[in-house]
Amino acid sequence: MPSTVFLIPTVLAEGEIDCLPAYILDAVKNCSVFFVENERTARRYLKLLWKEMIIDGYEWHNMKEVSNEVASAFKQKIQEEKNIGIISEAGCPGVADPGQQLVAIAQQMNVVVKPLVGPNSILLALMGSGMNGQHFQFVGYLPIDNGERTKAIKHLESESKQKNCTQIFIETPYRNNQLLETLIKTLHPQTKVCVAVDLTSTTETIQTKTAQQWKTDMPSLHKRPAIFLIHSQS
Secondary structure: OOOEEEEOOOOOOOOOOOOOOOHHHHHHHHOOEEEEOOHHHHHHHHHHHOOOOOHHHOEEEEOOOOOHHHHHHHHHHHHOOOOEEEEOOOOOOOOOOOOHHHHHHHHHOOOEEEEOOOOOHHHHHHHHHOOOOOOEEEEEEOOOOHHHHHHHHHHHHHHHHHHOOEEEEEOOHHHHHHHHHHHHHHOOOOOEEEEEEOOOOOOOEEEEEEHHHHHOOOOOOOOOOEEEEEEOOO
16 A cells, blocks of 8 residues: 555643544554654653554654655655654644655655644634634744844734734743733734643633733743734724
């Protein structure tokens, strides 16, 4: 049988597997090779899904950086008609996570690519924000430099107002508090800001307030997985 490439979602919060559909396990059992962002994390995750899994009975490749060697190994496994699982560190592979380059190779080789349903922080945050879900964009990380970051925030706010567009972005968890402070200082007081934290975990919160309202109710976001959204209306 020709190779199938399964895009296997993983959890956003460690150990929280209740949000995963049951058919993910069937896909895992169909694979003999895994390309993963972090082998240790991926092994622990799959063992949690399937306690009887003999981890060392599978072939493992690290795809955190898709070097020529990794790409060649991926192509070789397709040529050998192996079923391949791609797993990123959190959420859905290929969406703000590694995996896209390997999927592009699979598409070029005309093999079946099977994306599986699972938690994605971008969509979960957008769904819970009450912001425009018809027109939105994910812009990844904002610049680290304070001046460049402020400039980027002002540009995103202006674009949001012009296009009635929800802007979505993330930050390294230990800089979350600083980002929220910068948003509050930079944005128009009535621009809406959503902060979605610890998605799918027992401590999950999704709150949308104006920049002005956030000033009097600043949460502690330090080292907590968070995603930020802003929306400015005319």
